[in-house]
Amino acid sequence: MEWDEAWSRAVWGGEGERDTAASVLAAAGEGWTGVAVRTFGEVVRGAVARGWADEDLVRMAGRELGEPSHRMARALAAAPGRKSLGRFVDGERLDRFSAAHTFVELLCLYAALPTITAPTLPPPARPAEGVGGKALARIRALLAKAESTGFPEEAEALSAKAQQLMARHSIDAAELAAAHGGGADAPATRRIGVDRPYEGAKALLLDAVAAANRCESVWSAEYGFATVVGHTADLEVVEVMFTSLLVQADRALHRGRSSRSRDFRESFLISYAARVRERLTAATEAEVAEAARASGPGLLPALAARDLAVRDATRHLFPRTTATRLKGRDPDGWRDGRTAADRARLRDQVPPTFSGSIRNRPRRS
Structure with a gap:
């Protein structure tokens, strides 16, 4: 099974589908972080288009998934990229499947978030000099x-x-x-x-x-x-x-x-x-x-x-x-x-x- 198909099934599936997606991702070998980050960027852009800000996504990871998904979300929000994901995995001392499973859970959460009303007001004025x-x-x-x-x-x-x-x-x-x-x-x-x-x-x-x-x-x-x-x-x-x-x-x-x-x-x-x-x-x-x-x-x-x-x-x-x-x-x-x-x-x-x-x-x- 290809990765794109596996994670798409995992979004609306259960634990079994998430395990399968994690296995497919881990099987990509040393290059799994590059595959993961590419998909992550696409999913985050979709969530932002549905009204979610980056800080909202990090907060939802902590609210719905707990740790270490919340820590992974913070790491990717601070510096998105395969190096950042690799450093997180090394710092957490996760094996490849555990890291991939944590990533898949995060990805599925973001992909399933509904559309919410994004605040649409005129951009705020810059504070006047000397105030604030x-x-x-x-x-x-x-x-x-x-x-x-x-x-x-x-x-x-x-x-x-x-x-x-x-x-x-x-x-x-x-x-x-x-x-x-x-x-x-x-x-x-x-x-x-x-x-x-x-x-x-x-x-x-x-x-x-x-x-x-x-x-x-x-x-x-x-x-x-x-x-x-x-x-x-x-x-x-x-x-x-x-x-x-x-x-x-x-x-x-x-x-x-x-x-x-x-x-x-x-x-x-x-x-x-x-x-x-x-x-x-x-x-x-x-x-x-x-x-x-x-x-x-x-x-x-x-x-x-x-x-x-x-x-x-x-x-x-x-x-x-x-x-x-x-x-x-x-x-x-x-x-x-x-x-x-x-x-x-x-x-x-x-x-x-x-x-x-x-x-x-x-x-x-």
């Missing part, structure tokens, strides 16, 4: 300190300061866009991975960070990512803040007892996301109010115009969305999650449940 670089560096530095400190109160203060700078960063970009007529700075999109476990609660946290930073988030639960719509100045800080808050939440979740129930963990993260939403929104509103007093009457209409542009772009990309409602059922998890997000409020009354909702792209029928 220094602010983002300060924000990253503050969040890095928040992640590394062993003192929860210090982490909270550092994260709050980072959000204040994020809001100021967005305001500066809005003022510059308004000064240049406002038309060039159109909304853009960014896909951000939302990993298992408890991906619903994590998507709720991302939605909270996005909303506080003048962006909108739509979760594609089936594929493990959310599409965030916003202006270029805001998208970067959303991803940076979301990643940092996940690190801080994970550390707080594992502090103390090592054994936690699934209900506890999920309730913790839902409550954490809810309190983060309150805190970040309050910080943004305070910064906007202060900036409006200093800048005069032109700022609020400029911000409102940007908010409207983001909403319109989101509706254009996702005309149909559904609401996914999440409930936390463990009172201890709810309390600890809120405490982790706001150490100053230790005496809140704990309700029996807490719920939140996120917008979700409908699943394929």
Whole structure:
């Protein structure tokens, strides 16, 4: 059997067909990596044409196949070519059939991915000179300190300061866009991975960070990512803040007892996301109010115009969305999650449940 026929059968076949394809590929001898990479390039180009970005493909490999397929996907995405594949195989110490089987699984996953809606918005404007670089560096530095400190109160203060700078960063970009007529700075999109476990609660946290930073988030639960719509100045800080808050939440979740129930963990993260939403929104509103007093009457209409542009772009990309409602059922998890997000409020009354909702792209029928 020829290789092209073997791997084509493997895409929609079972384990037996994948084993056959791996055997055919391994039988190509020392030149198997060249054959593999040629097919890989064709399959990746097809997936990209169906709306998948390179980083989406790597994430799906980790989500659906695990290791070492995920490591192989990362290696090929970083430096596609037979030498890169050969180095990966040598580094993993795989025999030829095992390497070929791992490759075939990856190839079949990519080839079977369906068509998804690729974000189609006008290309984002280049950030104006002097805006972004220094602010983002300060924000990253503050969040890095928040992640590394062993003192929860210090982490909270550092994260709050980072959000204040994020809001100021967005305001500066809005003022510059308004000064240049406002038309060039159109909304853009960014896909951000939302990993298992408890991906619903994590998507709720991302939605909270996005909303506080003048962006909108739509979760594609089936594929493990959310599409965030916003202006270029805001998208970067959303991803940076979301990643940092996940690190801080994970550390707080594992502090103390090592054994936690699934209900506890999920309730913790839902409550954490809810309190983060309150805190970040309050910080943004305070910064906007202060900036409006200093800048005069032109700022609020400029911000409102940007908010409207983001909403319109989101509706254009996702005309149909559904609401996914999440409930936390463990009172201890709810309390600890809120405490982790706001150490100053230790005496809140704990309700029996807490719920939140996120917008979700409908699943394929």
